[in-house]
Amino acid sequence: MGGEASEARILDAWQANAQAWEHAVRGGVIESRRLVTDRAIVDAVLSRKPRKVIDLGCGEGWLARTLTAAGVEVLGVDAVPSLVKAAQAQGGGTFRVMAYEDVATGALHERADLVVCNFSLLGETSVAELLASVPCLLEPGGALLVQTLHPWAAGVEPYRDGWREGSWDGCGDGFGQPAPWYFRTLEGWMASFRRAGLCLMDLREPLHPRTGKPASVIFMAG
Template identity: 60%
Template structure:
């Protein structure tokens, strides 16, 4: 990993450590419109459509998705690198939670396998994401899948050139109390597909949840399986 990439990867974690409490409030108070109107429901339905018994929620944050899925009778392990978010998730119950970085997950630190691993708006970096995705097939039971929900590249590109690269972050639409935002690595649709292929994953389904008011994609959801399963 070059020094610039490492610095930006570290800045992502630093920003999330600083903003764990306002993020928890934003999620619990349902401040983020796209989540409230479209994307939360979309990821729940995508996971339940796979009829899993065990789920690993990678980048679980304060644990809202793990709680919803656990209430459906699923065995859910939530994992996040930010200790304050994991503490909040544990305090709210429903599900099991561990504080592990993506580097630790990539190194095999989690002794769990699942029918579904899910990354819900939690793939923000470059090298960290590539290492994590390469390790995901080893976290899945036979026939298991990875579900990734992320910003839709066409909607997230804005006025910047449509090419892979680092972008400045923003807490716009999340409410008050936030400080320095996290940088993030923008991937085009082709960039995502190349990343998945290089990680040993193949796309078996793509969904584009629509915002009910604008009719435009609120996100994109990839359902992936190990390429050699």
């Protein structure tokens, strides 16, 4: 898989599967989210007591609504217009359609106490450029929170950075072609943060209550 072609396929797949994703999220179909990862990212955000959060890759807006209900001001950004429209219809935050490439070039004239990327960093070059823009989005003392698949628990072989084919397994019905994703080892994530001028501040490994294995990893960097 070529990098440029794979980056384009990510957005194409999410646009094509936006409605199915919205139904899966709102229906609580995905077990790991229902049991572990949704609560994990909410707890991680609230532990920082932010006044304002930028949710990059906000999808249909569930995290923004949850945080708004807790008294946090949230700006959600996503490249998929139908997901942003669904988020706007539900309210509980301010939402904008914006590609990561535009955020990376400074089009998002906002700052926040926290920038959150919850299972929304799937590309290679697009993610590297986005991470490099994060320091300009943070208020003094602010931080980035990234929740993603735990590299050790994802079962990806060989264990090295590189493009992988995606899957909608466990997400329910109605999905078509999945998006590819760029797998990063733990070392790969550390290198990505370092190249972006970010330092790792904390790391959490939320455990699945049934398997006892990490359901995800949450990086905090600033």
